[in-house]
Amino acid sequence: MSDQTTKITPADLERKLRALQGDVQDAVDDKKPAVASIAAGAGVVLLLLVFFLGKRAGKKRSAIVEIRRI
Numbered sequence: 001m002s003d004q005t006t007k008i009t010p011a012d013l014e015r016k017l018r019a020l021q022g023d024v025q026d027a028v029d030d031k032k033p034a035v036a037s038i039a040a041g042a043g044v045v046l047l048l049l050v051f052f053l054g055k056r057a058g059k060k061r062s063a064i065v066e067i068r069r070i
Helices: 010-061
Strands: none
Touching: none
């Protein structure tokens, strides 16, 4: 063990946390456009899937009514 002890000051902690946060923020900013486009594409696919499944279910349940004149 060393005889020399150094105290960690609040400024040291703040500096280190800000540096860490800056690295993480840079990584998030780099990935944000890709994630947004993937989410938009998935939303469109989901919307089309729900539309077509609903359209098909509506055809199965619809009654055919025939009106004849006497």
